Amino acid sequence: MTAHPEASGLGRIGVVTFPGSLDDGDARRAVRLAGGEPVALWHRDADLRGVDAVILPGGFSYGDYLRCGAIARFSPVMGKVSEAAREGLPVLGICNGFQILCESHLLPGALTRNDHLHFVCRDQRLRIENAATAWTADYVPGEAITVPLKNGEGGYIADEATLDALEAEGRVVARYLGGNPNGSRRDIAGVTNEAGNVVGLMPHPEHAVESLTGPTTDGLGFFTSVLKKLVTA
Amino acid sequence: MARVVVDVMLKPEILDPQGQAVQRALPRLGYEGITEVRQGKRFELEVAEPVDDAALARVREMADALLANTVIEDYTVRVEEPDPAQAAA
Amino acid sequence: MARVVVDVMLKPEILDPQGQAVQRALPRLGYEGITEVRQGKRFELEVAEPVDDAALARVREMADALLANTVIEDYTVRVEEPDPAQAAA
Amino acid sequence: MSLDTVKNAEQTPEAEQPWAELGLKQDEYARVRELLGRRPTGAELAMYSVMWSEHCSYKSSKIHLKQFGEKAPHSDALLVGIGEQAGVVDVGEGYAVTFKVESHNHPSYVEPHQGAATGIGGIVRDIIAMGARPVAVMDPLRFGAPDHPDTRRVLPGVVAGIGGYGNCLGLPNIGGEVVFDACYQGNPLVNALCVGVMKHEDIHLAKAAGAGNKVVLYGARTGGDGIGGASILASETFESADGKPAKRPAVQVGDPFEEKRLIECTLELFGEGLVTGIQDLGAAGLSCATSELASNGSGGMRVELDTVPLRDPSLSPEEILMSESQERMCAVVEPGDVERFLEICERWEVTATVIGEVTEGDRLEIFWHGEQIVDVEPGTVAHEGPVYERPYARPEWQDALQADDASRLPRPAGGEELRAAALALVSSPNQADASWITDQYDRYVLGGTVLAQPEDGGMIRIDEESGLGVALATDGNGRYAKLDPYRGAQLALAESYRNVATTGAKPLAVTDCLNFGSPEDPAAMWQFAEACRGLADGCRALGTPVTGGNVSLYNQTGEAAIHPTPVVGVLGVIDDVARRTPMAFAEEGHLIYLLGETRDELGGSAWAQVAHGHLGGLPPEVDLEREKLLGEILVSASRDGMADAAHDLSDGGLIQALTESCLRGGKGARIVVPDGVDPFVFLFSESQGRALVAIPRSEEVRFNDMCAARGMPAARIGVVDGEELEVQGQFTLPLDELRTAHTATLPALFG
Numbered sequence A: 001m002t003a004h005p006e007a008s009g010l011g012r013i014g015v016v017t018f019p020g021s022l023d024d025g026d027a028r029r030a031v032r033l034a035g036g037e038p039v040a041l042w043h044r045d046a047d048l049r050g051v052d053a054v055i056l057p058g059g060f061s062y063g064d065y066l067r068c069g070a071i072a073r074f075s076p077v078m079g080k081v082s083e084a085a086r087e088g089l090p091v092l093g094i095c096n097g098f099q100i101l102c103e104s105h106l107l108p109g110a111l112t113r114n115d116h117l118h119f120v121c122r123d124q125r126l127r128i129e130n131a132a133t134a135w136t137a138d139y140v141p142g143e144a145i146t147v148p149l150k151n152g153e154g155g156y157i158a159d160e161a162t163l164d165a166l167e168a169e170g171r172v173v174a175r176y177l178g179g180n181p182n183g184s185r186r187d188i189a190g191v192t193n194e195a196g197n198v199v200g201l202m203p204h205p206e207h208a209v210e211s212l213t214g215p216t217t218d219g220l221g222f223f224t225s226v227l228k229k230l231v232t233a
Numbered sequence B, C: 001m002a003r004v005v006v007d008v009m010l011k012p013e014i015l016d017p018q019g020q021a022v023q024r025a026l027p028r029l030g031y032e033g034i035t036e037v038r039q040g041k042r043f044e045l046e047v048a049e050p051v052d053d054a055a056l057a058r059v060r061e062m063a064d065a066l067l068a069n070t071v072i073e074d075y076t077v078r079v080e081e082p083d084p085a086q087a088a089a
Numbered sequence D: 001m002s003l004d005t006v007k008n009a010e011q012t013p014e015a016e017q018p019w020a021e022l023g024l025k026q027d028e029y030a031r032v033r034e035l036l037g038r039r040p041t042g043a044e045l046a047m048y049s050v051m052w053s054e055h056c057s058y059k060s061s062k063i064h065l066k067q068f069g070e071k072a073p074h075s076d077a078l079l080v081g082i083g084e085q086a087g088v089v090d091v092g093e094g095y096a097v098t099f100k101v102e103s104h105n106h107p108s109y110v111e112p113h114q115g116a117a118t119g120i121g122g123i124v125r126d127i128i129a130m131g132a133r134p135v136a137v138m139d140p141l142r143f144g145a146p147d148h149p150d151t152r153r154v155l156p157g158v159v160a161g162i163g164g165y166g167n168c169l170g171l172p173n174i175g176g177e178v179v180f181d182a183c184y185q186g187n188p189l190v191n192a193l194c195v196g197v198m199k200h201e202d203i204h205l206a207k208a209a210g211a212g213n214k215v216v217l218y219g220a221r222t223g224g225d226g227i228g229g230a231s232i233l234a235s236e237t238f239e240s241a242d243g244k245p246a247k248r249p250a251v252q253v254g255d256p257f258e259e260k261r262l263i264e265c266t267l268e269l270f271g272e273g274l275v276t277g278i279q280d281l282g283a284a285g286l287s288c289a290t291s292e293l294a295s296n297g298s299g300g301m302r303v304e305l306d307t308v309p310l311r312d313p314s315l316s317p318e319e320i321l322m323s324e325s326q327e328r329m330c331a332v333v334e335p336g337d338v339e340r341f342l343e344i345c346e347r348w349e350v351t352a353t354v355i356g357e358v359t360e361g362d363r364l365e366i367f368w369h370g371e372q373i374v375d376v377e378p379g380t381v382a383h384e385g386p387v388y389e390r391p392y393a394r395p396e397w398q399d400a401l402q403a404d405d406a407s408r409l410p411r412p413a414g415g416e417e418l419r420a421a422a423l424a425l426v427s428s429p430n431q432a433d434a435s436w437i438t439d440q441y442d443r444y445v446l447g448g449t450v451l452a453q454p455e456d457g458g459m460i461r462i463d464e465e466s467g468l469g470v471a472l473a474t475d476g477n478g479r480y481a482k483l484d485p486y487r488g489a490q491l492a493l494a495e496s497y498r499n500v501a502t503t504g505a506k507p508l509a510v511t512d513c514l515n516f517g518s519p520e521d522p523a524a525m526w527q528f529a530e531a532c533r534g535l536a537d538g539c540r541a542l543g544t545p546v547t548g549g550n551v552s553l554y555n556q557t558g559e560a561a562i563h564p565t566p567v568v569g570v571l572g573v574i575d576d577v578a579r580r581t582p583m584a585f586a587e588e589g590h591l592i593y594l595l596g597e598t599r600d601e602l603g604g605s606a607w608a609q610v611a612h613g614h615l616g617g618l619p620p621e622v623d624l625e626r627e628k629l630l631g632e633i634l635v636s637a638s639r640d641g642m643a644d645a646a647h648d649l650s651d652g653g654l655i656q657a658l659t660e661s662c663l664r665g666g667k668g669a670r671i672v673v674p675d676g677v678d679p680f681v682f683l684f685s686e687s688q689g690r691a692l693v694a695i696p697r698s699e700e701v702r703f704n705d706m707c708a709a710r711g712m713p714a715a716r717i718g719v720v721d722g723e724e725l726e727v728q729g730q731f732t733l734p735l736d737e738l739r740t741a742h743t744a745t746l747p748a749l750f751g
């Protein structure tokens, strides 16, 4: 990547705000608490302002009226994010961000209506399956964590061949423990692309970064992982 | 076996935020000339017995009671001829 | 002015929890004999210009890019004849 | 189609007008004519009729609500008192907080999902209109019998509506209530509370000052929503082109995505200082916004109604004035700021249109295609509606109801029966775990939620540096209020106050939603009058002023009115949210103290309802001095780090509170019934002014000294321990069994 005039060093993480994004502030706070510098990106930006990684936050972009993430995918900033992701820029999509990544075909599969048809908000146990991605290196493989989960359309779905390939290539990043909350195939809570720089995750690590406001601080690892990777890169 | 299709749409005078969101998105994707979009639901019901008038009347009842919220939605019921492509699949 | 209808349904091999929920509810309401229910979306697009082949092709593009997620959904596009009752209102 | 202009009205004084269909009484119509010195135009009639409705004018309730101001205790914290869209409270460090609860009862019965959704939307706009950023919502709910088929229609729809709208706006839901009672069968109560935060200097008021300033309408386009009434005008006096009245929806559909953009856009407008006056559009739409903005300001206002962007081009001017389309706001903007204002709206993809300006005079003038259709003194529309002194009388059944004391009911005796009664109570729909509902609400969004359901109060961190925060609770017990509306209102206040104090926050101010039957029924009117008197007296005693609220009357089907249901919200402040006290028994070995006194008080209790389907006698006594003292003890215990957990006692009594604290922490408790106390009364009485606290052994002496010094009865009743809730000598309930009983009820009914 070419140097950007605004770049102040390592650890600048862009957080995109789409109309209807809700957890953008929380994602920025999480980056800050992890020691990074959050950079607010706007959906109409045609430039990533030289950030070292991008987070697509949770929320209801464009009201999620058509399909979650279907409209946000076409925003100018997503054109840039897709390009950069293909060149290796670390990208984390949380919840709505995961849906946007699937809609953009940066990740395989899709997210569908929860099998019980209700929005669900609860503290969810997860097992980190792949601790080698840009966003999970600070975890140990198999580590169990608890972070909030909140969604109406969180059921991960892909055809059997894709699911088998994901398993075989170790691209399932996290799996639900203690009961599948939404009907996700094979209890999948998050997946990564082949290169391991793009991660989509249904639960919300950015809501588990302070003991006062989250169930745990287990979510911090996602943000510290990418920051460390940037330092050592 | 026959298929009955129930289309459920918001009544014309009711605000349709979903349709609006799609309509607003289209020009941004380079599609002009769509003056309105309304988004509704489509139900495909597979009926075990032959669909005679009585059966259709019952589907209408179901639509009224369950598939549509008649306070804000209208529905239409029709028998769909089996699509040969589908049938083959 | 013409209306184009786009129907979007989950692919047959994809589980449809909404359709299933409807199907499960029907016998409880006293409706038997529906062997399967699938729930999808119906879009009604009002098109400003006459709908020729080129226009239909464009709607197909919109459906492919936006209205349906072809990873999990199929769609069909068709022109709908204006409903005389609607037109009068 | 002829337009009813001011000129036309002057020339046709005798024209028939559908005032009765619009809900005006004969003398009210006569009063409008007198105010104008002529007959009103159709548009004026539309405005007066909506603005003089019960809903907008508070014509039956006004004389009783006055007490909230007259009896208000002095409070240094009150920055904006009753009368604005919402009160504003100083919480320190330069921050101000505004909060209000409102009802959306009837619409939620007609269309539960949309009715409840638009209830959230409306209260959130009230809060933005004060200049605040909304930070949380709460939803006190009441439904008919849990097993009634219509409850299966209403409840899931209401919950999905509240969740769908609130979740999409990104506002954490931090608490509420779920109550079932057959009296709410045809009249469910859907109340919604929103709380917002701002800096003192950001307080905005609804007024239009400065001649030449522009009036900007922004947000959703105007459709025919909620103007069933106005179409009478359209059809009877002004036929539409083809002679048929157009169809107008009675149901408003909410668009939370539009509202989310409206919030962000409005906050950015405030941030750049572009807003001189602002008003949300709720009930009565533009009629309300224009007349209130104009009458609260110094000048007049001129509006070109044909500039209003429409969703439905067939709307008549009368309908546009009455439309209740959601997600709209009206701002007064200095001419030099208009361009920037519109730019920011464009950035958020919010439609914004200049529809008029503030004028020199004192008239509200509205034009349609160049012709004048409204020429009124705005104050007569907005504030000089009729005021009624409705007759009220204590119903004659009240004595018999109070005489039907709960002490005659057979009580469980012995461990086995007490155990069964405990399980029946904690699994009854009103006492059962509400997670089936509350798990459909996002409580994490915005990252400031320190406490949320099922805690006693919700708590939000306001300042990340200092830890300053606020806590809120809402409570109301219609059963108590039915037995004695005066005391019932005070009991609602006391419980809400106690819930806030339990979290460690100091209660500061009150909002209320008064849900009652028909004001035309003297019995319901008496209940209303008594509840107002009780609440005003109670607020004076506790030093917490009422800052605003809402009245919902006519909650009645035929002769059958709901229980009088005053819902009271209390707001408190805490210097550092890290000091909050949660409800969970989390540490083995901590000592369990019961604060307060337990008497034989089971009138209106949950036990009487669950075990006997009984409602009679008198509700528990209220001692507001004791509530205040208890509050001080709880706040001190939090501030000085003495208490590890606290949970207030309310409906269901001690057994309910123990169950909740044990299950929340996943720890059992061993409880000893104090000597000389009847175990049944100990476990099931609903005496007020009580709370449980869990104290580390190292703090016991200090805690006891504090209680003794302040005269607060405190009894050590047990210890946190094991995997069971054991009442020694009576019964033992394994936590698993207790949890199953407590959590299975709502999923079984609605899952």
Ligand SMILES: Nc1ncnc2c1ncn2[C@@H]1O[C@H](COP(=O)(O)OP(=O)(O)O)[C@@H](O)[C@H]1O
Pocket (backbone or CB within 6 Å): D138, D139, D140, D141, D173, D174, D175, D176, D177, D178, D434, D437, D438, D452, D453, D454, D455, D456, D457, D474, D475, D499, D648, D650, D651
């Ligand atoms: N409709 C609701 N929405 C959000 N929270 C709710 C709702 N109903 C109940 N709760 C929460 O569940 C918990 C238990 O409610 P309740 O027993 O009424 O509390 P209390 O007796 O302390 O007033 C509280 O935290 C309350 O805020």
Ligand SMILES: [Mg+2]
Pocket (backbone or CB within 6 Å): D455, D456, D499, D647, D648, D649, D650
């Ligand atoms: Mg409580």
